[in-house]
Amino acid sequence: MNYKNITIAGSGVLGYQIAFQTAFHGFNVTVYDINDTVLEKAKSKFKSMCEAFKKDLNATEQELDKTFENLRYTSDLADAVKDADLLIEAVPENPKIKIDFYNKLAKVASEKTVFVTNSSTLLPSQFADATGRPSKFLALHFANTIWIHNTAEIMGHATTDPKVFKDVVAFAKAIGMLALPLNKEQPGYILNSLLVPLLSAATNLLISEVATPEIIDKTWMKATGAPLGPFAILDVVGITTVYNINKTAAENTKDELKIKTVKYLKENFIDKNKLGVSTGEGFYKYPNPTYKNSDFLK
The missing domain is CATH 1.10.1040.10 (N-(1-d-carboxylethyl)-l-norvaline Dehydrogenase; domain 2)
Structure with missing residues (x-):
């Protein structure tokens, strides 16, 4: 696994947590959302994350300063994924919204970029064709308050490349998660x-x-x-x-x-x-x- 540049698409309830957790563990993180107003809200939420990381993880000011240095923001999708090794999709839990997003993403993402969905109930096979890269697509599902409830369920679909699957498992471990690989698709995963x-x-x-x-x-x-x-x-x-x-x-x-x-x-x-x-x-x-x-x- 040689991921360095990670893009988080969606800065809602889980998206901003995933972004902060990933940046905290030393990755370059681009936060993408539909407009700058939404991104400003995400920035304000990161401040509260600092307090949580200090309290729950004993994070130092130096570590948190470095976390913010690792974060950048954009509402331009092509810009968001231009150097991405991995894109984590955390857009609303609505099949139409997700398919529309993947259709747009497939047109602008680099061939090297692996896509994962953080969907909590939908299967990766529902979106595999829309991604334009089924073999480089799978699910990586986080629980809420991920810095404490640090589970990461990894679930592929029928044509997910086994090496890509292993790389995503390794990435989950690298950002402080308990990696939980699933052997097959299951609606709702384990959790x-x-x-x-x-x-x-x-x-x-x-x-x-x-x-x-x-x-x-x-x-x-x-x-x-x-x-x-x-x-x-x-x-x-x-x-x-x-x-x-x-x-x-x-x-x-x-x-x-x-x-x-x-x-x-x-x-x-x-x-x-x-x-x-x-x-x-x-x-x-x-x-x-x-x-x-x-x-x-x-």
Whole structure:
């Protein structure tokens, strides 16, 4: 693995974390997004990442200064990938948006550039043809708060080059991840194959008016010893991602409960910009959500 120049496409919930983590570990990182306004937001989020890295990783000022030196920003896709050895796609979890992105990317990227998707639920085979380089395309999926929950699931598709797969595994290790290679394609990988049914069951209970988010979270936390309940997790993941996943499922299955969930999330969260931790409010208010109160489970 001789990757040096890494491009992160998308600076949202996971994109900016991947960019900072990669730059922290000494790679040259280009952050790409659709316009300069969005990129300015990413820059402000990097400042909060500094505090997290100091607190959780004991990062020094010197290490963080070097991290910022390793970061550059652009809203020009051709410029973003002109020297890229690896491009990590972290655009919204919507098949149409991803295919459109890959169609544009394939026209401007160097032949050497390996593409990986950070999709949390979609399969690389869905986009392989759109990339124009199926053998150099696979999935590299990160969990949220990647500097702490440092998992990296690596999943190829039928025609992924085995050497490219090994190189991406090595890259994941090089940026401080626990590399978790999968032997075959699996919707939801490992993490979300376990997590999504939990979150889906929780939203079903809410939409069916069985219990409130707080009561559902209390039940899960107290009964299992988990540090977070499903609705706290949804706030961390980001409600936009959850909305997009449910919207795709509703369109594909016409399931009545999924349709109700999409409507509920749109009216109560998306339209009100209550998108979770990133906007200061979702199912809970931040920075001091009630589930962190010492008496929440009493």
